[in-house]
Amino acid sequence: MVTTSPAPLSPAARALAARCEPRVNELARRMTRTVFERLHGYAELPADVRDVEITATARHGLRRFLRNAAGGEAPRPTEDGLRYFQERAHQRADEGMPLQLLLGTYTTGAHVLWQALTDAARPGEENALTELCGALIASQGRVIGAVTESYLDEQAAIAAERREQRRSLARALLEGRGTADAPAGPFLVVHLRFASRDLGGPGGVAVRRLVRRVQTALDRLFGTEVPALLNGTGGHALVPGRTELPDAATAVLREAAGQGLRLAATVAEETGDIPDAARVGTEIVRVATACGHTPGRHHLDDVLLEYHLSRPSAGSDRIAALLAPLADRPDLTATLRTHLEQRQDRRATARVLGLHPNSVDYRLARVTELTGLDLGTPKDAALALAALLLGSHSRSRYANWPGL
Template sequence: MTTDVPGVTDVSDAADAGAPVPELSATARALVARCAPRVNALARLMSRDAFEQLRGYAELPTEVKDVEIAATARHGLRLFLERVVHDPRTGPGDLDFFRERATQRAEEGMPLHLLLTTHCVGVRVLWQALCEAARPGEDAALAELAGCLLGAEQRIVSAVTETYPDEQAALAAERREERRSLVRGLLAGTSPPSDGSRLDGPSLVLSVQLPDGPRAPVAARRAVRRLQAALDRAFSREVLTLLDGAGGRAIVPGRVPLPDDLAVLLDDACGPGVRLAAVPTEQVTEIPEAARTAALIVRVARACGHPAGLHRLDDVLLEYQLSRPSAGSDRIAALLDPVAARPELIETLRTHLEQAQDRRATARLLTLHANTVDNRLARVSTLTGLDLSTPRGTALALAALLLRDAEEPGPDPNDRP
């Protein structure tokens, strides 16, 4: 605890810089001097008795209570007494000790409300000691010291509340980055599971695609938070994720069932139109392939016009197989070479297939007239030789799109934020 000017006054930058402040009366300084021999006893009273009454304090480690918190109490008491008796100036480093302790408490997970309450209780204990030491006729001196205590408490609480949240934010960012690094490594097949991660056995790997594609930074962060929270609730555990505003990957440790209402829960959290696929694994080495499979299932399901929601491999078994590389893959993909430089034709073809060849739905999504859609599809048929009115022509066009998509470098899980 540090002293400020006598009475209740604002804390100024000048005081923080060590500028002189009005001195206390000789009576007030004499009263404080009488309490000086009680510093150690008062510190023990604070850390062992007064603080023990606070909810949550008893759960703190013994060494924290008996050593570190007691040392903080002694430091505060001595600083207050020295400032009042010997030097009524507040030094620029007076609050550094309390900032350091606030950082330590944040690292240990001590709740901020409990930390601040210990400071307030400490002020009350010191005030009671001053009242007990006061002699008849020293009421004015007590009033002076009350102002000092209130000013000191204000400065300490301000320093702690500035430091503690900053440290918590830094720790949270560090933990998030550690988790992202772990997931990146698991998806790339380069990181063994850390002890206690439960990832050395079965797991469930998900690929999630959010509606509307990329978002602005603020909206993307909001979408990531909502998606993370929805996944944690759905699986009743902390889900490892690597997400951005467009979706991403998730790894659920353990042999967990896939909730039947998972797609509904994600729609409620992120908006309608969420697509996802899940692939179970038996061991950690299977995670990279499972992630690729889940992502491809989502891509194929969208390309085939399946409604948004949960996609299973059995739902797109034929289309999935069509998208797999084979001896004829290059020739099938090359069927669309004649329109490769016409993105509007490729987009129309893709949307038409996604919409189950519904020309009106295609026109609505592309904000075109239905006749324009017909003209573009006719142009695709003329340039490529694919008859989109036949099952075979449609299947070849779909396979060509899927194979061309597979050739294009998609988002690398290691590059996701």
């Protein structure tokens, strides 16, 4: 794309700009002390920002435009000329000044300069005024673009730093490491598990979007910036000062994470209790998943027996090994699990699996033949359930969760 340099200004336009240049200090003071007061939020700015920094920026912009114009150049900002405004935009973003207020000072300032040029114009200088108006609009467009880009870049950097600080705090607390900036307990410890799907790798765009959506939902749900450690499969959120999930929590988080979301909430009274609370929440979700509970919020009471049966002990390996003969028969394992979930109702099992009841009978007979477990007895049914749960524990993606 070929760009052309703007045409030099006429002598009349140069003379008009030169007559206004001595008024730069006056115009800058008027802008910052009276005109900008009409902008919403301006009066709440610190006095040194209003009276010193913004005044200096206004003075710099006015003088640069008028001096260049008086020298005969079309006052189009160069990269060096824009750098001053970009640095000020970084400062304003760091201070938390709203972008609309910052841009309002530039657009209002341009209007004040246009009014000053209009007041200074003499009869017969209409064309000169039009030239300067065109130059002012072109210059203002470049300045506004550079200021906006720099402001948003700085805000993005600040937001990324704040997110990493929250992640670091959550990681430290989940690992049982106290930090000086950790809030006091109690904490609501929320374990989240997302539905398995291909998100294109741990650092992919889809994973970042998912984590960002869930983090935003957590912040909105609790009305604060919630420390959380999340990845593409799930994670934990730590909410200080809370002991209950809001009623809308499941719906809000499911909207962000998808219909397959599972979650469990536990309470840690002190920061040192957080790792144990996180482990319990993780186990509740794991057991509920292994037992075939539908996605959503899971409570310990929902899986109390299964939770107890799935606790590792001296006999855990031997119990889990009871189902070793089914390792290469996922159809039999699925039938066994569904049959136990359906309270050993063969017809209900057949409906869930889309099979004929006779096919269910055949598969269960093969389970008994291969494992030696008689599912018609309470003892062997309990052993089968425990073996399923212990087997899922050994395969759990959360078994080696960092810090848990």
